[in-house]
Amino acid sequence: LEVEQSGYDQLKQEVEAQIAVFKQEFLSREEQRSTAANVEDVYPMSNIQKGMVFGNMLYEGQGVYHDQAVYALGHIGFEKARFEKALQLMVDKHANLRAVFRLNQNGEDLQVVFKTISLPLSYHPIQIFHKDELELEVADFLKSERRKGFDLENGPLWRMRIFQAEASKPLLVFQFHHGIFDGWSLASFNTELLQVYHQLQSDPAFRPEKLSLTYKDFVVRELITQKNESIRAFWKEELGGYERADLFEDEDRDDEFEINIGTAYLKQLEALANYYDVSVKILTLSAYLLLLDRLTPQSELVIGAISNNRLPEEEGDKLLGCFLNSVPLKVPVNKDATAAAFVRQVKEKIESLRGKDQLTTLEIARLLGENSAEGNPIFDVIFNYIDFHIYEGLDAIGLGVEKMMEPGWASIPTFFERTNTWFDLTVNTTGNELRLKIQFSRKLKAGYTSQETVYKYLQILDTMIKVPQGKVADIPFLSEEERHRLLYTFNDTAATYPEDKTIIDLFEKQVEKTPDNTAVVFEDKQLTYRQLNEKANRLAHYLRDSYDIRPDDIIALQLERSEQMIIAILGTLKSGAAYLPIAPDAPRNRVVHMLSDSQAKVLLTDEATYSTAKEQGKSLPVLTLEKAANRDIVNPDSINTPQNLAYILYTSGSTGRPKGVMIEHLNVTRLLVNDRNLFDFKDTDVWTLFHYYGFDFSVWEIWGALLFGGSLIVVPKAATLDPKVFARLVVEWQVTVLNQVPSAFEQLQAHLLKKTLKEVKLRYIIFGGAKLFPAILTDWKLRFPTTKLINMYGITETTVHVTYKEIGEEEIRTRISNVGKAIPTLRCYILDKGLNPVPIGVAGELYIAGDGLARGYLNNPILNSERFIENPFEAGGRLYRSGDSGRWLKNGDIEFLGRLDFQLKIRGYRIEAGEVEQALLKHPAIQAAVVIGKEVGLAKELVAYLMGDERHTAGIPDVTSLRRYLSGQLPAYMIPTYFVELEALPLTANGKINRKALPQPEGASMASGTPYVAPGNKTEQALVEIWEGLLNRENIGVNDNFLDMGGHSLLAIRMVTLIHQELSANVSLATLFDKPTIAQLAQAIRPISQKKSGLFSTIPKLD
Structure with a gap:
């Protein structure tokens, strides 16, 4: 100890004096009991003993810390009288064999050592002639004893039984509470007991030497x-x-x-x-x-x-x-x-x-x-x-x-x-x-x-x-069969597709097939495939003629949502350039960086955005589509190969500067062509372009419609911000293919669920962009069972989608975010930090390989080397490191766990926020929920942000009710500390939750819902008095929560003891944690007459 000897001696004197007080107070209380004169010593329980008592009280009936040892005694020439004498000598010498536990003696947990005890040794003669019968008898006895446990208050805390069978050597069963024996002590006890037994044979007067030390x-x-x-x-x-x-x-x-x-x-x-x-x-x-x-x-x-x-x-x-x-x-x-x-x-x-x-x-x-x-x-x-x-x-x-x-x-x-x-x-x-x-x-x-x-x-x-001297990462763990299944069986995704075709090749082929089908709709404007193609051709000719466009050149687009946005994308691609989408309301610094970083040749805009674009793109030609009005309408000759760039999307970067992801034509064509085997897209389908064209989900929406002959409804910005308006659009245009981020769909479905089967024509709802919790689809599946619900995990750097999973009743029931298997031409790996495959069921980081991988990040070689790495499982291949967490399921599907940087760590527990969100969403009053970790004061706390369901007129329950509701689904450490109700959850432009915009919980959190309620009967009044004494609080009501008020394991043990002492009733520790309010606890208390003798007579030990 890092204490001066004098300081240590002073502390020792203080501690010994306090123990003497404990002993004297205990003896004063025990004067009227017959056992008082038999008390040898009294001192506090050690902390390891307290912890063990807490454990076996919490896991009542499971044999926690009830140890059992079985020995064959034939080899020692067993003599009953000599064995009993040896055992009695051991009891006389060692105080632990005479100790009991007395909890909450004036606030202290004590152990009492008696001077003498009755020897807890019994004999069980049995008429058994077969060894297996004896085995069965003893095994049943052991199980029964574990359920029986020990009487911690009265003892003894150990017992022995000897089974004597005529056809076998005697068997000794030694049972004890772990709090009086550790493994070394057991070995020492066994050794000394046998030595004493052996010594008594030659010297019946032998007595073992006393010890000067005690457990005290x-x-x-x-x-x-x-x-x-x-x-x-x-x-x-x-x-x-x-x-x-x-x-x-x-x-x-x-x-x-x-x-x-x-x-x-x-x-x-x-x-x-x-x-x-x-x-x-x-x-x-x-x-x-x-x-x-x-x-x-x-x-x-x-x-x-x-x-x-x-x-x-x-x-x-x-x-x-x-x-x-x-x-x-x-x-x-x-x-x-x-x-x-x-x-x-x-x-x-x-x-x-x-x-x-x-x-x-x-x-x-x-x-x-x-x-x-x-x-x-x-x-x-x-x-x-x-x-x-x-x-x-x-x-x-x-x-x-x-x-x-x-x-x-x-x-x-x-x-x-x-x-x-x-x-x-x-x-x-x-x-x-x-x-x-x-x-x-x-x-x-x-x-x-x-x-x-x-x-x-x-x-x-x-x-x-x-x-x-080998590396830790190189130590093998998986069997060859496990490794082959993870790397190859689960990634059997090889597929052929037209590797010589660009996006425009496939689009122009579709124009030939369905020239008069409606291609694009925006408000009251409609374009057929022929009209759309001609307008795009005019723009392409203008761009190529005016700006000497070459493959991999970049043309920036800054347009409002309209049919012109689609014309601009098509025209850019037909010219041979790649498009760079920019939001009209993007911050100026971001736009300037994107234009500079991409070295865009032209900035293409519309009348509404022209002045803003002109100011931000000062060094660039800035033009509107009207410039191309008089150009040729024939398809321009293609100057692209499938390996040329199709678009660049800028995504948020960890440095604060956006990074440009370069996607090639081949990345997109193989996505749409190969997914034809997963979907049954038709030229009669109606799609929506709901997402901002700078979000990669838009790539799927645009080309999913236009490469299969469907109609694309460009959703006005106002409709994307109002779920009720968007729901009306879905019904009016008889949309059949809907693509949604789960958080946006949660709000949309509240309105669509009010519609009839005839009104809602949706064949597919495809989820992506964020983690899906299938429980939110329960009502939809019941009302619209024919709609196919598809969960697709994806990343911008792997071209929109990576996996595919149709969500059915089984997926909704199991409550996990199953994203299924890799789509054709892609492969998924779940690896640890040493790039080793992790076992099925173990979380790791998702890595993606295959033909969907982007060319890389524009002008960012350092980041490219970090995120696009060499594939150790495929010569010459690349892996993309996603930053997402997932784990394999036994059937080869992947459970998506979320962003690695979104995982929370609260008081040592790693918590997946989505699991808490899913539990909240099962409540009928809650339409949407987000759970995050927020620094509150000096600690990180779990905070739940909730949006009510307008169909539930009673509103979101109070905090106490919510906690009670969650306690039936989640462990205590996963229940949020704060609950904040919002009229709407803040969303980004892409429909994802804007976590940075969520308010601090202080001052915004919901009411506790626990106004003071006085005790209504004698039991509740007695419990209030016990709680107020233990927690050092006043005015505790019957609905206040023990854990919320700072209750912990040691106080819980003392409470259980006080309930026994004051109310002559028994309540288990597990019941206290399960029913942590006075009102709940009062109903669960059982009179002591319903129990066997002793406060802890039914507490079983170690199993």
Whole structure:
């Protein structure tokens, strides 16, 4: 400890004096009880004990921290009387065997050590003649005992039963609460018990030597440590911005696998550890971190590493009790580092924690403000390294540990333990053998079983043994079959298309097919294909004649929405140039940059925009379409190849300057031609050009109509801003193909759902541009079941669309944003930061390959090298790095998770905002929802912005009701802190949510909805008094929320105890978190008469 000795001694005196007060107060309260005279000592519970009690109370009935060990006793020549005497001597010596837990004794959680206890040893003779019958009997007994649990208040906190069968050696079942035994203590207990039993054979008067240390000495040291401000400050800095491992589905799974690898493999690990100059513990821990790295999208996460905080005094290793601490360990994984360098990094991290690891996880969690009601504080995965060399002392008397656990008992586990973490790896090198055990209590997103995960772990260790200086990124993880499926089976998208055709070639062919079909409509103006083609030809001739247009030249367009916009695009392409769309209301600096960066030859505009364009494009020729009125109407000769530029779209750049994406003719033609197999587009279809022509969805809308003979309705700007007006346009023009960003469609469908089947003619609704949550389509699917709903993930740099998925009832039911499979000519890869394919179910970054990739960014070689990279899976190919997160589903579809930079991290949890949004959208009063992380005060909080559904006349519920509603669908950490109601969500010009325009929640958030409501009966009044005392608040109403008012796990334990003491009633900890208001809790309280004896008599332990 970093405290001067005098300061330490003073703290020790203060702590011991306070403990003496606790003891005296307890004895005063116990005077009237028959057990008072039997009390030997009283002192606080350690934090590890409190955490374990909290865990088994929260997971009531699941055997959390109820440990069970099974031993065969035949090898020791079992004698009943001698065994009982040896056991009694152990009880007399070790106070932990006489301890109980008394919670909330005047606000303190204490353990009471009795002077004597009745020996909790029972015998069970059974008439069984077959070993498998005995196995079944004992296995059933173990399950029943885990449900039964321990009486924490009255004890004892352990018990033994010996099964005596005539046809078999006796079996000893030893059960205990983990709070009184850690693994070393169990090994020490077993060793000493057998030694005493052996000694009594030759010396019946033998008595084991008493210890000078007690568990209270450990508690005193822990309480002093908690006052050390430098240690507390260290952990606040060390875990700042920590992340939990993103490993698990929200699905329980009891799965365990244990394997004995043997001595030879351990020798190889010892040799490798010597080579790295580390211990085997550090080596196996490093491999565990590399395993987790491959199972998560994170490069840095926090795990728990079990440390032993035994007292350093000479007798410290002989003292029995629970001295464990699960130390939070945060180690970044650099995939470019060598395995040797990474192992050394882990060693250095462990060394840096020495002297700091005495502060418990529970205390650290409180420092960080985490009061999770789910799982373990801070982390959900644990590494435990065991080497109980204490067993070696038995070899001298012929009672080696291997004889205690007789092999061949198929149905009976030799040891059972369940923690409140979800993925535990135990490495045991006791007895010079390597044994590995993995336990799951949640399903991995990767879907691997515990057995499969053990072999993945061994594969990592094998590689480190064979290639000790290899790179972390090069350590294989996937099997060859897995790798082939991800890289090739899921990407079987080869297709042929006319690679010698340009966009104009295909358009002019369509003009020949349907010259008199209506091509373009804007307000009261209509053009047939022939008329549109002729007007475009006039412009093309003018441009080519006047400005010496060459392939890859750029012509900038700055026009309002109208039929002239389409003529300008076609005319530009026919001239041989590529078009650059610019919004008429774009900021001047942005326009000047685009014109300068692109070196545009001409700026083509209309009468309405001419003066603005003239001012912004001073160095360029600026003209309107009227200039070309008298030119030739025949098709000009083509000067383009499919490899020439078709358009440049400028998208937002991270530097603040927009970047130009260069798309070639071939990129567009193969998109439309190959998607013919996915869609049944017809020349009778009516499309809308809803999106701004600088947004790549417009490319799909324009050419989807004009290359298939359909009609294109250019939507007036006013209609794009008013869903009601746009809905009327869709009906009046009998639109059949609609393309929408999901956020815009949410608002549109509210109006279309009021229409009849005869009024709505939509054959396809195609979603893109943002993440789709299929739940929003529930009502649409019911009302208009024949409309095909298509979800297409896409990126400007990959030419509009990348994947295709038809959304049906199954997709709506599963609530995931399934974007399907890659469309023909494209391939999708989901990779980690080392460009390794990630397993099915694990999130990674989406990379795209194939013929849709843009030429690159204009005049931006550095960004090109960052985003368009060499394809490691295809010689000479390129990959586009999307910046989007996704994961493979088992059938080869992709679940789109969102932008990597949109993921939120709140109090260590990585949260996908879309999942919260989807849960909100299921409420009938909410039409649209956006969830973001906002800095509020000193912390980042989850904020939900809501728009009400006008069909729900009652309006959006209050905050308390919303939280209650969400609690049935989401874990507590995913429920927003703030809710803000808006009349409309701010949208960008492309119909996407404008997140930057969302207001700060302070002052704008909705009312809590919890006006003061007085208690209405005696139970509620009693609960109010308990809450006000615990929370140090006044005027608590029956609808106030315990968690919202700062309630946490330790206060919850005390509340449960007070309810028992004050109301003579039992309530489980899980019930308190599930029903966190007084009104809810009062209804859930059960009278104690309905329970068995003892406050915690039904709390089961470790499973």
